[in-house]
Amino acid sequence: MDTAPHQAAAELTFRDATEADVPALVELIESAYRGDASRVGWTTEADILQGQRTDPEGVLDVVRSPLSRLLVVHRDGGLVACCQLEHRGDSAYFGMFAVRPELQGAGLGKVIIAEAERSVRETWGAREMHMTVISARDDLIAWYERRGYRRTGKTTPFPYGDERFGIPQRDDLEFELLVKALASRP
Template identity: 75%
Template sequence: METARSRIAEPTFRSATAADVPALVELVESAYRGDSSRAGWTTEADLLEGQRTDADGVMAVVTDENSRLLVADLEGETVACCHVEHRGDHAYFGMFAVRPTAQGGGLGKVVMAEAERLARAEWDAREMHMTVIRQRDELIAWYERRGYRRTGRMSPFPYGDERFGIPQRDDLEFELLIKDLGRA
């Protein structure tokens, strides 16, 4: 079977619907948790066990009027997604997942560029904000290569709330990264 990594076609983008929720939960979980996530490089399996998201959390994003859950499909298969939320003069980027077998081939860059385009075009957002677990050095470096900058502004990990996973260490926290999007 051909992998997404070897495909040349550009993905098609669409907004998620309620019908997409189960597949998107599976996609996000596969990219970050458990042994399946180790097929890609974005795994958090050494930092967190348990779930990354759930159907209620994904449905809340799908139905939020200030958000878009962007889905990337290749040849009829959902291979990536991200959440883009309008927050006044900036947008927030999160729930970014690329199927582990499709990672490393440039798909993530394409999805991120589409999210940034959407934030500028639909909301005239000047910046894109995201939070990343500060211990994820390789992932933060990937975002920095795409124009995001570290701010040094930290926020606590939600210890005790298993909806976000079961921490495997006691020093987790999030760092805010920001990218200037310019004017639309």
């Protein structure tokens, strides 16, 4: 696993998370999706889910998993984003994507997802990137479609009753699988 920082864009530095990063990562993920702080950005889920998005144990599981990487993104020495990459044979899973709410809409997400795609293609030979998105999040799905992801129509139920994933504010939540074919290396 490559843990050395490197520059993928002029001002962003990417590296693999360590156990010491877990508290800051939980705060970042929570701030991007839940509560009033998340309303500053456009990725908030505060109107459809309350409670937590993740917890230290969930983040630590990703950091420790031999099949996953949790990429942390810094700019000017500060944590600005993260994403989970999980090796799944010919494909990779993209999840736990969070950008600081006050920085959303400034183009960071495009750079980060492109780096994630490059990384899984080069490191694991992944030919596809998979992700699941709450199907009610039309704006978020549209953003991923503009990046080349396609809706598959394959859904899985939201884990109602498991507050580790939040407290649903509506009864029609489900996850939809989005997939993107990754170009092979030149």
